[in-house]
Amino acid sequence: MSKIKLLTDGLVKNNPTFVLLLGMCPTLATTTSAINGLSMGLATLFVLVLSNMAISLIAPVVPDKVHIPVYIVVIATFVTLLQFLMQAYTPAMYETLGLFIPLIVVNCIVLGRAEAFASKHGVGESALDGIGVGLGFTCSLTVLGLVREILGSGSAFGWSFTGGADGMLAFVMAPGAFLCLGYLMVLFNKFLKKNS
């Protein structure tokens, strides 16, 4: 498998949000604005790359029967590390994302990549796969957040263009999250089919 394909697979063909439909809980909950979506995506990217690398290293010596607990411990370690770092250096962002940072531990994408890819491939490939899937997740979350922010708050990346007027509130709340996600998924898959 070529290195570029490893990267682009996660971005497009195996896009975790729009194609695999993994990690829906943080996707719906944290994308109230583009910045929030972007930071949640980057946080997941960080954990994904490091856990993929660590797991690909230790996978050959991990006994089959305990591989899930071992992976979870490794992932939880990186998530906690990320929590400490965010609390220390980006406290405002930590407060916004709050509960969803510790929940990265149980994000299907991270454990899914560990099981399906990292445990069977080398460190370099696993790192690339982590970057690809992580970027795919980050881009989807940013786009979803951007669409919801434009429609719901009348701003983009925190920059307001409606002069303080209200947007369509529903899009900031849960129903709007489902609507936007659905329509973006349709668009993404239509575009994907046309190209293949």
Added chain:
Amino acid sequence: MAAKSNLTNMVLVLGLVCLVCSAVLGGAYVITKAPIEAAAAAKTQAAVAQVLPHFENLDYNADNRYYTAFDGETVVGYAIESTVVGFGGPLSLMVGVTSDGVVYNTSVLSHSETPGLGAKCSTDAKFMDQWRGFDPAVKKLSVKKDGGDVDAITASTITSRAYTLAVENALKVFDTISVIPGVTGNLPEMADQVGHDDNDEGGQDNE
């Protein structure tokens, strides 16, 4: 893919992985401890600075959750933390009260109100500005719908009520502070007056 499982290697690998991971986290905890504390302290400083006039030192009272702000020896005012139940969960405010019992300013520490509706309590300039210099002796501390003088946020009466209640609770805490002798000693007239009122109220409370 993976090694064959037997009891020895399962215990060994799981134990070793946990040991390494806890060591890493222990190290990270020690390294980030100081910056995390600094960030928390900076946040508190910023929150207090937002609700009180210029001050130099802070003194925290953990029992009643308020900060006394000093400029030299003078008490500038009190920043009182106040938490009530809002529409979507706990609503935490920092309420700055100057020594004369007037609200200097308020700020939201944390909330879980509905985005676009109740969440405006931390962004809506019109709502927030009315708390600057709010004098409970002159204005009635309840939302207009309930016959008071507080302008509620449109479509968010419950949040506005909760906010008002939080300010009211903070003022109650202020009342208990200002009866403590010596604390407001620099402003004897004010202290007497406020203290007198408080004694009456305190008496009623006890009964």
